[in-house]
Amino acid sequence: MIEIVVIKTTGDAIVDRPLSEAGGKGLFTKELDIALSRGDVDIAVHSAKDLPTLLPDDIAILGYLPREDVRDAWISPHADHPLKLRPGAVVGTASLRRGAMVKRLRPDLSIILLRGNVETRLAKLAAGDVDATLLALAGLKRLKLESRATSILDQAEFIPAAGQGAIGLTGRVGDRASEAFTAPILDAATGLALAAERAFLHVLDGSCKTPIGANAWLEGGDVVFQAIVLRPDGSEVFETALRGAPSAAAALGEAAGRDLRGRLPADFFLV
Known part of the structure; x- marks a missing residue:
């Protein structure tokens, strides 16, 4: 028998400021890590993009469920793409990456914080608080709200966040x-992709304070990896793309991280 235990996280409670100002990704995992460590639960379920690159010593990632669509959804009653919005329009998002990528295309647009659950954000859009927003297509699909998307953004143009669309399972180290129990439902291809993406983030020390996109997938027997790092205002962009053997997925992500880190200005990660 499986017992479901609902745990509210600090990240869920903070809706009045960007997570980058409140502590970053660990805000969505801290309470679940504590519950695992205490033995209150045996398995924790996370959005993979919320998992920090460094976990507590007694917590391990068990693996990932099959990945959903990694792309971002664009939602607006006014235009089906950022390039088609009126000058000076307002885009609401809680993601530095999405805001920076919109500003890269349209420096004239205004980016404001839009927090809350999916339905709250959609309600604020409908009320006219913003002219457009972006959400993970995977989340809309899981909530049966895919029809609310005005368009789906090309992942080559809007590189997703590392881990987007994937569900990660964590447990106590050594809990055989x-x-x-989880082994039969884990997906090897998603595991390879996330190994590359998380290794990339680890090299760059990527966090909620840095607009970073990273996406890996299997293609023709190889792992294909693409990544982007941006200034928050979209004014400076660095990209990389590599491919290699699945057995070297993590090494591929590390190599991509070193490539970008070697090209970034010294002050790039200063906030």
Whole structure:
């Protein structure tokens, strides 16, 4: 029998400011890590993009469920793409990456904070608080709200966040029972993609304070990897793309991270 335990996280409670100002990705995992460590739960379920690159010593990633669509959805009653919005229009998002990528295309647009759950954000859009917003297509699909998307953005133009669309499972280090229980539902291809994406983030020390996109997938027997790092205002952009053997997925992500880190200005990560 499986018992579902609902745990509210600090990240869920903060809706009045960007997560980058409140502590970053760990805000969505801290309470679940504590519950695992105490033995209150045996397995924790996370959006993979919320998992920090460094976990507590007693917590391990067990693996990932099959990945949903990684792309971003564009939602607006006024235009089907950022390039078609009126000059000076307002785009609401809680993601530095999405805001920076919109500003890269349209420096004239105004980016404002839009927090809350999906339905709250959609309601604020409908009320006219913003002219457009962007959400993960995976989340809309899981909520049966895919029809609310005005258009789906090309992942080559809007590189997703590392881990977007993937569900990660964590457990206590050495808990063989949890490992055996989850093994049948884990997806190897998603695991390879996330190994590359998380290794890339680790090299760059990527966090909620940095607009970073990273996406890996299997193609023709190889792991294909693409990534982007931007200034928050979209004024400066660095990109990389590599491919290699699945057995070297993590090494591929590390190599991409070193490539970009070697090209970034010294002050790039200063906030």
